[in-house]
Amino acid sequence: MDPAKVEEAVIEALKTVYDPEIPVNIYELGLIYGVEVSEDGRAEIRMTLTAPACPVAGALVEEVAEKSGRVEGVSTSHVELVWDPPWTPDNMTDAAKLELGML
Numbered sequence: 001m002d003p004a005k006v007e008e009a010v011i012e013a014l015k016t017v018y019d020p021e022i023p024v025n026i027y028e029l030g031l032i033y034g035v036e037v038s039e040d041g042r043a044e045i046r047m048t049l050t051a052p053a054c055p056v057a058g059a060l061v062e063e064v065a066e067k068s069g070r071v072e073g074v075s076t077s078h079v080e081l082v083w084d085p086p087w088t089p090d091n092m093t094d095a096a097k098l099e100l101g102m103l
Contacts, residue, residue, distance in 0.1 A: 006037040006073035010045070013067045019049075020056055024099050026064070030091025033082060035068075041075030043068050048087045057081070 014032055015025045026032060026047070034046040045068055049057055061079050069077035089102070097103045 001041070001073035003037040003039060003073075006041065006043070006071065007035050009071045010035050010037065010043055010068045010074065013071050014045075014064060017060070017063050017067055019060065022050070022100070024092070024096040026060070028093045028096040028099075030093065030096070031087060037074065041073055043071070043074045043077040045077065045079045046082055047079060048082055050087050052083060 011027060011032075014027045014035070017026045018024070019026055019029060019031070022029060029050070031049060032045065032047050034044075036044045038044075045064060047061070047064060049060065054060070061081055065077045065079045068074060068079075089097075092100075092102075094103060
């Protein structure tokens with residue numbers, strides 16, 4: 001399976017994951033810094049959180065791993081939580097900003 005198509009499918013799966021404190025999916029929120037899928041189906045996802053002390057950090061990372069791991073063409077999924085660069089509202093898409101009344 002074409003890794004680029006699998007990456008697109010992983011991104012679509014990530015759009016179904018929501019930060020419970022904000023009514024916007026984590027992709028539009030700008031929490032996903034990178035998605036790469038290798039030829040053998042290993043998905044590597046780099047993500048951050050809105051704050052280091054986020055109370056749902058563990059659950060959110062688990063949900064990202066679970067949903068990306070269910071995508072057809074993904075053999076394993078690894079999520080790396082990073083803090084650099086730190087998340088800011090500038091990371092959000094225009095759609096997310098509109099949803100939150102910021103545009």
